[in-house]
Amino acid sequence: MTTFPTIASDHLPALLAAIPKAELHIHIEGSLEPEMIFALAQRNGVHLPYDSIEALRSAYAFTDLQSFLDIYYAGASVLLHEQDFYDMALAYLQRAARDNVVRAEIFFDPQTHTARGVAMETVVRGLRRACVDAHAQWGISAALILSFLRHLSEEEAFETLEQALPFLGEFIGVGLDSSELGHPPEKFARVFARCRELGLHVVAHAGEEGPPAYVWAALDVLGAERIDHGVRAVQDALLMQRLARERIPLTVCPLSNVKLRVFPDLARHSLPQLLQAGLAATINSDDPAYFGGYINDNFTQTFAALPQLDARDAWQLAHNSFAASFAPEADKRAWQQQLQACVERVADGG
Numbered sequence: 552m553t554t555f556p557t558i559a560s561d562h563l564p565a566l567l568a569a570i571p572k573a574e575l576h577i578h579i580e581g582s583l584e585p586e587m588i589f590a591l592a593q594r595n596g597v598h599l600p601y602d603s604i605e606a607l608r609s610a611y612a613f614t615d616l617q618s619f620l621d622i623y624y625a626g627a628s629v630l631l632h633e634q635d636f637y638d639m640a641l642a643y644l645q646r647a648a649r650d651n652v653v654r655a656e657i658f659f660d661p662q663t664h665t666a667r668g669v670a671m672e673t674v675v676r677g678l679r680r681a682c683v684d685a686h687a688q689w690g691i692s693a694a695l696i697l698s699f700l701r702h703l704s705e706e707e708a709f710e711t712l713e714q715a716l717p718f719l720g721e722f723i724g725v726g727l728d729s730s731e732l733g734h735p736p737e738k739f740a741r742v743f744a745r746c747r748e749l750g751l752h753v754v755a756h757a758g759e760e761g762p763p764a765y766v767w768a769a770l771d772v773l774g775a776e777r778i779d780h781g782v783r784a785v786q787d788a789l790l791m792q793r794l795a796r797e798r799i800p801l802t803v804c805p806l807s808n809v810k811l812r813v814f815p816d817l818a819r820h821s822l823p824q825l826l827q828a829g830l831a832a833t834i835n836s837d838d839p840a841y842f843g844g845y846i847n848d849n850f851t852q853t854f855a856a857l858p859q860l861d862a863r864d865a866w867q868l869a870h871n872s873f874a875a876s877f878a879p880e881a882d883k884r885a886w887q888q889q890l891q892a893c894v895e896r897v898a899d900g901g
């Protein structure tokens with residue numbers, strides 16, 4: 552965009568809500584609301600160590616990534632049948648469409664389920680059916696990214712990849728999540744090389760709790776096309792230059808970062824520095840049921856806490872989200888045009 556229309560700051564919340572956007576960092580198991588955890592536990596006869604929805608919700612007081620992951624994996628234990636995966640993903644996609652998400656690239660953690668005896672086929676079929684139905688109902692475009700658990704071994708990642716081979720057409724790429732510290736990207740060099748040979752897109756969580764060295768390794772050893780989180784890159788000037796020069800997208804999750812104490816509060820988040828340095832940052836929800844908000848909550852609360860962010864930044868973040876997505880180029884062009892039209896409509900007071 553060469554000229555940017557004037558948008559008064561009191562129109563900013565409306566703009567943030569209305570702009571079409573892509574969500575590129577959402578763990579579908581992290582969209583499981585306490586109400587649905589309880590409903591599925593009842594439906595499937597799974598015992599939960601919490602007496603009520605309120606008791607479960609009050610356990611959501613995290614001190615770091617691991618303290619969150621322990622509860623997140625426990626919550627996922629209620630998912631057993633294809634319909635459970637379908638219901639979870641359809642609920643997320645309906646909620647995302649309300650936030651004007653036009654494209655969602657959704658992580659799923661198959662090892663969390665296969666370890667409990669749930670078949671890969673059950674997981675993938677349920678999630679894919681929700682993606683197809685959500686597109687038909689709300690026009691939202693959705694795709695899946697299989698994420699390996701980094702606290703497990705590379706051998707277990709290879710076994711998971713083997714189980715996923717019959718479903719290669721059902722997911723667009725692979726990621727790397729779970730406990731970051733002590734599990735550097737190098738641990739998964741060979742399995743990611745195999746995934747690249749298979750033509751899959753490659754992303755990885757790096758620089759959430761881990762050091763900038765993990766971001767370098769995600770790029771150079773795994774061949775990551777996007778970095779999930781990456782907010783600690785600000786500690787390394789050379790890395791910042793590289794991320795900016797190569798326009799490597801960062802999928803930033805502000806509410807997650809505050810809940811897991813990566814930053815003490817939103818006002819001290821590194822997002823303005825990332826944008827100022829010309830990095831292709833995006834805003835995402837990560838695990839919205841656990842971190843207190845979906846994507847528009849992340850946009851509005853982050854902009855409210857950081858008054859230096861303005862309408863131009865909102866446009867940039869949405870623009871980056873489409874540029875960084877793995878959707879077909881024709882779709883990306885159409886969404887960029889919708890974004891432009893939306894900005895002009897809000898500027899006109901419409």
Ligand code: HPA
Pocket residue numbers: 578581616623728729730731756759807837838
């Ligand atoms: O933010 C995260 N980091 C690592 N693993 C995860 N699994 C779900 N959310 C996350």
Ligand SMILES: [Zn+2]
Pocket residue numbers: 576578728756779837
């Ligand atoms: Zn994540």
